Amino acid sequence: MKEIRYIWGVKEAIYEEMEKDEQVVFIGEDVGSPGGSFGASKGLLETFGSERIIDTPISEAGIVGMAAGAAACGLRPIVEIMFMDFMTVCMDGIVNQIAKMRYMFGSRYSMPIVIRTPGGGGLNAGPQHSQCLEAWFAHVPGLKVVMPSTPYDVKGLLKSAIRDDNPVIVVENKSLHALKGEIPNDEYVVEIGKADIKKSGTDVTVVATSRMVHESLKASEKLSKQGIEIEVIDLRSISPWDKETVFNSVGKTHHLVIAHEAVKQCGIGAEISAVVAEEIMDELDAPIERVGAPFVPVPFNLEQVYLPDSENVVTAVEKTMERLF
Amino acid sequence: MTKLSKKTMILFYTQMIRIRKMEEKLMEVFANGEIPGFIHVCIGQEATPVAVCSQLNDSDYMANTHRGHGHALAKGIKPDMFMAELFGRSNGPCRGRAGSMHLADMNLGILGANGIVGGGIPIANGAAFASMYKKTDQVTVCFFGEGATDEGTFHEALNIASVMKLPIIFVCENNGWAEFTPQSVHMTIKDVSKRAASYKIPAKTVSNDFFEIYDAAAAFVKRARQGKGPSLLEVQSSRWHGHFVGDAQKYRDKKEIDTAMKSDCIANFKKYLFEKKILNKKINQKILTDIDQEIDAAVEFARTSPLPEASELMEELWA
Known part of the structure; x- marks a missing residue:
């Protein structure tokens, strides 16, 4: 066992899955050399290069749509939406496109996309940086939604989400990012849908x-x-x-x-x-x-x-x- | 102007005729109540899908719009499969779940028509990104109307494509009407291609002339395939009919419709073929008859294809 912080659990999951599967790419704002607003991608650019760690313009709708197209064409994108509140500016991509593309187009292909996003209060970040909007997404057929509460669960659930052939929204609570907890040294996953x-x-x-x-x-x-x-x-x-x-x-x-x-x-x-x-x-x-x-x-x-x-x-x-x- | 063989020009003419006649047939069966929902026909704009898609391979990607029948046919969808999907039959390429407005077929690189104006533009970027990532020489074409260039997704997608140097060709079919609103009301420019300049994307505006479109598309597709990045082609065409079938176009001056119908991309192409003696009355008649038969057979195929069982509703939501 080893003790890690929650946000490191996020990073370890992304790192391990990117190492394992070349189709996994990581897309988001400030995710390259800055290492992500909350540090989830620190060091990933150095390991995987700018072909796989894609630092984008501030264009949530553009990013999410790009992930949709990339997934339909065989990649497995992980998208970071910096604050859950910003999911509202890419709702078309998530709700009308990503959630529906498989079923609407006759279930001929899968949509393996992870959107991870920090939600919740605790940072005095105010009305537009603190919301918990998970129920919106749970209301949409075609999306899975997970909310890990510990370093162990965030790593295990994020790994499951990356391997899942369906779109999964991983909601992290910002106030948990610094939380410490024990995880095994060996690889493990946590099954989606299990309390x-x-x-x-x-x-x-x-x-x-x-x-x-x-x-x-x-x-x-x-x-x-x-x-x-x-x-x-x-x-x-x-x-x-x-x-x-x-x-x-x-x-x-x-x-x-x-x-x-x-x-x-x-x-x-x-x-x-x-x-x-x-x-x-x-x-x-x-x-x-x-x-x-x-x-x-x-x-x-x-x-x-x-x-x-x-x-x-x-x-x-x-x-x-x-x-x- | 690119030199095309007689055979190729006859093929392009046939493809344009197929699209027009298919749309006319769809208006008829829609009016009969055989197809529910909405359909949007592209009559008057047939040159663009044929000229642009003639540059593409089966493995290239194409994203399009609610007015998307022409694009799908030009990208190679078979008329019987096309019609089965529009009739909502289970043997359609999308199991009949997509219908006209969301028709897709990944086997042909058809990423899907989109019911959301501008919704397909970032998705097309994703396809272009996937092929760049996999280091294939595939390109992606993304069709949209001038109305979609008012959406944020257009601007976000163009900027991202430029920054990432994606192998994509944005094709704006500027038919002058965004649903029920003329272009002059919703933008202050005439040439939508000007919008590309702020993203440092090369762009060109052409008229609704097959050869102009063909040459511009050829150059832009070549550019994308060589890894030189995105481009934007604007075709200034015209919409003969309403936004959707059944739209009485009360918002539109009759004279303007007449003018639109006078500039017929197919008639102009046909005139050229006759002048160059590539086409004569006999060959033309045969093409028209063959297409009529093909379309009648497609409609019959769709009519006799199975409707889905109620039990299929809940099938295969998840992979």
Whole structure:
């Protein structure tokens, strides 16, 4: 085992897969000699050269479209969109083109594209550099969406994403980039679509994504002291998401809390709540609680008030335990 | 002007006739309600796809637009397969999922017509990048209209192509109408090719004359194949019909339509062939009859081809 930071996990995954497969190319803004805005591609240019590490103009729509065409013609592009907020300026490429090209054109070829993008708050970067827009992409057939929360998962999921013959959006939370964690020295991958039970518990199931996994684990320590044992599930992939693991847990605890940093309204929590209510409502002993950001843009000055944290998870857990049917 | 053999000129003439007659037949079957959705015909603009695609190999790539029937036929799609796709039949090259507006066939390098104006331009760059990366001598042609040059994707893609020196030829078919709006309303220039200058991309504007288009395309394709980078060819043509079939064109002056129809790229080419005694009435009649038969057979093929089963809806979303 070795200890690495989350962002190094990103870089190791790209490095290893580029070494293994010549069809993999890395495209983005400032990804060449600057090494990426968050350092994900430091040193890659020196190793793989400018033919494979493609530093582009500030043209997200141009980059994403180029990745679409390159994938259709046999390459396996990894695209870095510097901030998740900038995904909005290349939505046509992602939603109308990349997500649809395989199916629309008769499933005659595959679209192996990875778009990795840092989302979330924590840097006081304000309304246009802090959003969590993952639910937008989970709403689109033809895209897979993963949200690794640890150095181990980001490396393993990114490697799986690069090997996947379908488009995968890898959402990193910026506040996790510096997080340290242990990973094996040997090669490994993490399967897309599989959740991870971070902590077992019997009282309440807490399904969390990305940074909120860590907040939920913090909450579990506080709740343990009150004699409440929550089960923390790191969803890891939000499209497809691991229904089986969530259902098994709800079948055990009969209480469900869903926690994400994205705005609560129409977040992925809404989908999970709806599916649980549709399919296993009878397993629930109390209403589902959701933790998410309030319905306002991320303010520059009040970010800490805005961001959901462990206290919100504690409150949600307490509420679902009080509001028995 | 490039010297072309008689046989080649007859072939080009036949290809242009095929496109025009195919479009006319499509207007008929669409009006009969046999094809749902929208179709956009390219009547009046047939010279461009034929002249440009005549420079390409099967392995070269081509991206095009919603008004894309001519490009696909010129790039080599077989009329029966073409018609089956437009009829939404499961044996079409896209299983009938694409229809007219998104027709593609990667076996012929047809990257796909695009329902999003300007959507195909960055994708074409990607194909050009892939062939450059693999060090093949393939080139990519990207067709779009003058309306698409108002989209950000056009400017982003041209800049990227220039910076990366991609083997791509951008072909702007300036037919004067962006949907229902004349060019003068949405841009202050007449020659769209001027836009290429700010990306240091060589460009040329030609009229809707087969030979002018052919010569310019030949030079630009050669340039791209030699690794000298992107170029832009603008053809100033005219759209005879509405934006889509069924568009009554109430926004358009009748005189302007008449003028457009007078400058007929096929009639001009035919006149030249007659003058040079390459074509005579007998050969011409045979070409027209053969094409009619070919198109009737394609329509019949499409009509009798299977519609998809409902169970196919969920098939093969994922690779």
